[in-house]
Amino acid sequence: MTGHPDAVVVGAGIVGAACAEALGRAGLRVTVVERGAPAGATTASGEGNVLVSDKEPGPELELARSSLRHWPDVLRGAAAVAPDAPDPEWDPKGGLVAALGGGAEDPLTAFASAQRAAGIDARVIGGDEARGLEPGLSPEVGAAVLYPQDAQLQPVAAATALLAAVRARGGEVRHGTAALGLERGASGAVAGLRTDRGTLRCGAVVNACGPWAGEFSRLAGAPVDVRPRRGMVLVTAPLPPGTVRRKVYDADYVGAVGAGEADLRTSTVVESTHAGTVLIGSSRQRVGFDDTVRVEVLRAIARKAVALFPALARVPVMRAYGGFRPYTPDHLPVIGEDPRIPGLWHATGHEGAGVGLAAGTGHLLAALVTGTPADTDPHPFRADRPGVALDPPPATADTTADGEGEPHTPGRGERS
Numbered sequence: 001m002t003g004h005p006d007a008v009v010v011g012a013g014i015v016g017a018a019c020a021e022a023l024g025r026a027g028l029r030v031t032v033v034e035r036g037a038p039a040g041a042t043t044a045s046g047e048g049n050v051l052v053s054d055k056e057p058g059p060e061l062e063l064a065r066s067s068l069r070h071w072p073d074v075l076r077g078a079a080a081v082a083p084d085a086p087d088p089e090w091d092p093k094g095g096l097v098a099a100l101g102g103g104a105e106d107p108l109t110a111f112a113s114a115q116r117a118a119g120i121d122a123r124v125i126g127g128d129e130a131r132g133l134e135p136g137l138s139p140e141v142g143a144a145v146l147y148p149q150d151a152q153l154q155p156v157a158a159a160t161a162l163l164a165a166v167r168a169r170g171g172e173v174r175h176g177t178a179a180l181g182l183e184r185g186a187s188g189a190v191a192g193l194r195t196d197r198g199t200l201r202c203g204a205v206v207n208a209c210g211p212w213a214g215e216f217s218r219l220a221g222a223p224v225d226v227r228p229r230r231g232m233v234l235v236t237a238p239l240p241p242g243t244v245r246r247k248v249y250d251a252d253y254v255g256a257v258g259a260g261e262a263d264l265r266t267s268t269v270v271e272s273t274h275a276g277t278v279l280i281g282s283s284r285q286r287v288g289f290d291d292t293v294r295v296e297v298l299r300a301i302a303r304k305a306v307a308l309f310p311a312l313a314r315v316p317v318m319r320a321y322g323g324f325r326p327y328t329p330d331h332l333p334v335i336g337e338d339p340r341i342p343g344l345w346h347a348t349g350h351e352g353a354g355v356g357l358a359a360g361t362g363h364l365l366a367a368l369v370t371g372t373p374a375d376t377d378p379h380p381f382r383a384d385r386p387g388v389a390l391d392p393p394p395a396t397a398d399t400t401a402d403g404e405g406e407p408h409t410p411g412r413g414e415r416s
Helices: 014-025 059-081 102-117 127-133 155-168 210-220 253-258 295-308 310-314 351-370
Strands: 007-010 030-034 095-100 123-126 141-147 172-175 179-184 190-195 198-201 204-207 227-236 247-250 265-272 278-284 317-327 334-337 344-348
Touching: 007 014, 014 030, 014 059, 014 155, 014 204, 014 344, 014 351, 030 155, 059 155, 059 351, 095 102, 095 127, 095 295, 102 123, 102 141, 123 127, 127 141, 155 172, 179 210, 190 204, 204 210, 210 227, 210 317, 210 344, 227 295, 227 351, 247 295, 265 295, 278 295, 295 310, 317 351, 334 351, 344 351
Parallel strands: 007 030, 007 204, 030 172, 095 247, 204 344
Antiparallel strands: 095 141, 123 141, 179 190, 190 198, 227 278, 227 317, 247 265, 265 278, 334 344
8 A cells, every 4th residue: 555545535624624634643644635725615614613502412512522622632733743834723712602581591591501411611690790701792681601611713724734734744635636436346345536636545535525425425325414504604894802702692593503494594693703803693594505695694694693792783794705514414423434335434414513523523533443442422423323324326337346456544443
């Protein structure tokens, strides 16, 4: 295998970058393939949230806790091997979830109680204390929950830093290269990745294509049900420091995250950036890959943001942007090896939480590939769980054995 990568990661967004970095740190030679610009699609359309506050107790919350543990070390390690990479702007500033109106207080405090039982620092406070932390909050806020563990980073800078670390450890990042399918050995296992620039021989391929993971999984011959879900964000002009001090959102955000219907769902999310601008979200809508900017969506987002922070009514909006997020029917990521094709791994389906879950996903995937211990149970994220694995298409010459044998991935160990 001299001269060939051990693993090829398809997708150079934040999740693909985190997986590639973790695999490279584990000693594998990694190549990242991206058909567009690295971090130029879903990652560039994110807000950079690293949250535990929006996740109910269960597998996703455990993965979020893993990410919170790993993100600082991953970023420090990347900076050590690639000191010229951009600053990811890691900011453990905490989050605040506010209840607008009395009807939202009981569900909010019950949700916080369940999270505390799962080990999350969730502090219920009154409206006056909330306004002491965030002076711009509406007087209609009667209660809130403070989440000191929530953090934020700049997603494009973070992904770029992780990819720089991949290169510094001997890996490669190829942009403008489209993945077309798999080459498979005589036993059916992965032997390489076919691209529009030739075939990359390897022993493992990681599907980290985000909203396009369903498309690539079909090309690979092992389809998983990952679909795009559209989201929009408004960006204000720079505001004075301290206008918004934390990530602040209203209590119905959790319900919007967990909703499964295709119809539009909006909820208020407000947070500042290092540049002084304020990001205002959010929306969720299943419209396929239709990237039309809908004014009614922007109006709904703005109206709800002003209800939470009334002073925003007088603030100019510089721009709006949107992106597609990888949605699965059960709202859980797909992480692990596909049992239908040995050597095909998935790391996708994080929807709007990809930035926050990326470090934990990279740690889990690298542990599974190398057979080392992980700090998260992989079983809930398996590719063959009900409702996620789809019937594969009939075998074709593109996905069947090529007769050239199967490359070995050093150090893979036992697969879970």
